[in-house]
Amino acid sequence: MNHALILPILVPAVVGALLVIVARHDRVLARVFSLVSMLAMLVIALGLFVSASDGSVRIYALGAWPAPFGIVLALDRLSALMLLLAAVLGLGVLLYAINGWDQRGKHFHPLYQFQLMGINGAFLTGDFFNLFVFFEILLIVSYGLMVHGGGGLRVKAGVQYVVTNLIGSSVFLIAVGLIYSVTGTLNMADLAVKVPQVPAADQALLQTGAVLLLLVFAVKAALVPLHFWLPGTYANAPGPVAALFAIMTKVGAYSIIRLYVLAFGAGAGEAAWLAAPWLLPAALVTLVLGMTGVLAARSLGQMASFAVIGSMGLLLATVAVFTAQATSAALYYLIHSTLAAGALFLIADLVVERRGPLRDRLVPAPRIAQGGLIATLFFIAAIAATGMPPLSGFLGKLLVLDAVRASAHAGWLWALILSTSLIAIVGFSRGGSIVFWKSHALPVAPAPAHRGGALPFVAVGGLLGCLTLLTVCAGPVHAWLELTAAQLYAPAGYIEAVLGTAGTVR
Amino acid sequence: MEFLVASAIGVMTAAGIYLVLRARTFPVVIGLSLLTYATNLFLFATGRLAINLPPVIAADAAGYVDPLPQALVLTAIVISFGMTAVVVVMALRAYLETGNDHVDLPGDASPEASDDDWKQRGRKQAAGPGARKGGARA
Numbered sequence: 001m002n003h004a005l006i007l008p009i010l011v012p013a014v015v016g017a018l019l020v021i022v023a024r025h026d027r028v029l030a031r032v033f034s035l036v037s038m039l040a041m042l043v044i045a046l047g048l049f050v051s052a053s054d055g056s057v058r059i060y061a062l063g064a065w066p067a068p069f070g071i072v073l074a075l076d077r078l079s080a081l082m083l084l085l086a087a088v089l090g091l092g093v094l095l096y097a098i099n100g101w102d103q104r105g106k107h108f109h110p111l112y113q114f115q116l117m118g119i120n121g122a123f124l125t126g127d128f129f130n131l132f133v134f135f136e137i138l139l140i141v142s143y144g145l146m147v148h149g150g151g152g153l154r155v156k157a158g159v160q161y162v163v164t165n166l167i168g169s170s171v172f173l174i175a176v177g178l179i180y181s182v183t184g185t186l187n188m189a190d191l192a193v194k195v196p197q198v199p200a201a202d203q204a205l206l207q208t209g210a211v212l213l214l215l216v217f218a219v220k221a222a223l224v225p226l227h228f229w230l231p232g233t234y235a236n237a238p239g240p241v242a243a244l245f246a247i248m249t250k251v252g253a254y255s256i257i258r259l260y261v262l263a264f265g266a267g268a269g270e271a272a273w274l275a276a277p278w279l280l281p282a283a284l285v286t287l288v289l290g291m292t293g294v295l296a297a298r299s300l301g302q303m304a305s306f307a308v309i310g311s312m313g314l315l316l317a318t319v320a321v322f323t324a325q326a327t328s329a330a331l332y333y334l335i336h337s338t339l340a341a342g343a344l345f346l347i348a349d350l351v352v353e354r355r356g357p358l359r360d361r362l363v364p365a366p367r368i369a370q371g372g373l374i375a376t377l378f379f380i381a382a383i384a385a386t387g388m389p390p391l392s393g394f395l396g397k398l399l400v401l402d403a404v405r406a407s408a409h410a411g412w413l414w415a416l417i418l419s420t421s422l423i424a425i426v427g428f429s430r431g432g433s434i435v436f437w438k439s440h441a442l443p444v445a446p447a448p449a450h451r452g453g454a455l456p457f458v459a460v461g462g463l464l465g466c467l468t469l470l471t472v473c474a475g476p477v478h479a480w481l482e483l484t485a486a487q488l489y490a491p492a493g494y495i496e497a498v499l500g501t502a503g504t505v506r
Numbered sequence: 507m508e509f510l511v512a513s514a515i516g517v518m519t520a521a522g523i524y525l526v527l528r529a530r531t532f533p534v535v536i537g538l539s540l541l542t543y544a545t546n547l548f549l550f551a552t553g554r555l556a557i558n559l560p561p562v563i564a565a566d567a568a569g570y571v572d573p574l575p576q577a578l579v580l581t582a583i584v585i586s587f588g589m590t591a592v593v594v595v596m597a598l599r600a601y602l603e604t605g606n607d608h609v610d611l612p613g614d615a616s617p618e619a620s621d622d623d624w625k626q627r628g629r630k631q632a633a634g635p636g637a638r639k640g641g642a643r644a
Binding site: 173 | 531534538544546549553581582589597603604609611
């Protein structure tokens, strides 16, 4: 058996525990541990990415229990891609945080490790009760990270976040129960085999369960009308944590892509493409609401939050077309929007640190230290987030527009994607010019104290560098993603890999 | 028995949803607990309701009971227990830091929340009529 598959879960779990026990009082040791673990995760993710590139699906059966009975981890191209993305974003945010920011609360580093453990687990698991467990792990840690550093407003926003997600968890369990009661399985591949065999009398139960599950993933992915928790949470969460949370909405998107293509896809009989009629309108409304929110935002953090909502709308609207070409375009946009959102939240935090009590509100304020540099970074990130040439956002939107051309709803998609892009451009220009340009008209005031150091800029620059790399290597990346989408839309290979290994050791 | 279980789940879910929609944290926490109870009971029922049947298999039995939902319920109970502890601690923390137990954020236009704010009320009373400035700032 290939033990490398469980390492993305095992490494952060062990290092997180070690950090709690050994490095609680030693901040240098904690940073070293955390950084080494993060680098290890990146190397492992790269290794898995390369090994998944051959197109085969790798299985890790925990305790060597064969698939429908035991819990399996499954690595295909999509999982490997998401693991790599999480590791890259995680490393960037960690580099930003270890410049002193991590000292605001006591347990940042262990929480960070456990957060990555939950995220990696959710990407790897091939069993949807286990997916629930990993969701809970990443959520319970995110509650801790969300209120990191404290403050009344933040804790209050945290309570809302916790309550929303607890209700989501209850719905998740009900959905799992419904699907289990009809199909008798919790394994995703086995589910894909069982769904077409469900008798007509049980279809209502099965489809209710599947739609409830979609609801849960929609809460995670901040789809309208279940998006309301996101702006409050992300704008009140500390910047670096919000940047890491950029991958958490994508966990929802990943789950939707995984489950509704695999188990409720072309081969699902009566339940085929169950998600599409719900997902597409909701995603389009999300797109409009998110990008309009960018225009209406009152702070940089809020602006980034609404940009995340808008990008989730675009992403899921493309996924909802449910063709291989559209999914590959959506995946390209997913990589791009995760990195761009991460960079935006980090830049907002740079501004917060330097503006004192004004924080990142969109009001003119005296010039901030290193204002030119931060303004440049914001400019680049805004270009990426709005989808202007020459960065990957533009290419992503172009791919999406091209991919949805054959869809029956292409008119809606084209009109809304293009018009919301314009709204987002106006919104970002407004925000950027108020925060960075108007300050030049004001007299220079003594800047509030802030932490120096180059690491935050290295982190933001690194994320933006990844975006540039994504733009330059768009051809090979997209070719890889097309193979990924092809693998997703031919689920027989995945099902055979999971169920066919019964007891054999690879 | 089906009717009893189904109505228990239904009543608990309804009460839970009603309480979750309240404006203060205490009823919300109680509502969340009720919702998780309803969920656990529901999961329990997904293995079908049966009496006096062996789990999995036995040589002389006519049928069997699926033991898996009970394992799921156990996991769900443990997780919901931990989550309830977290939400209680966070609600307490929010109450102590902001001075009221309303779920809304202050920006959401909730005048009654600022009326209930014991931190501000304490400051207002301490300031008294002689010290308008302190009261105004609070």
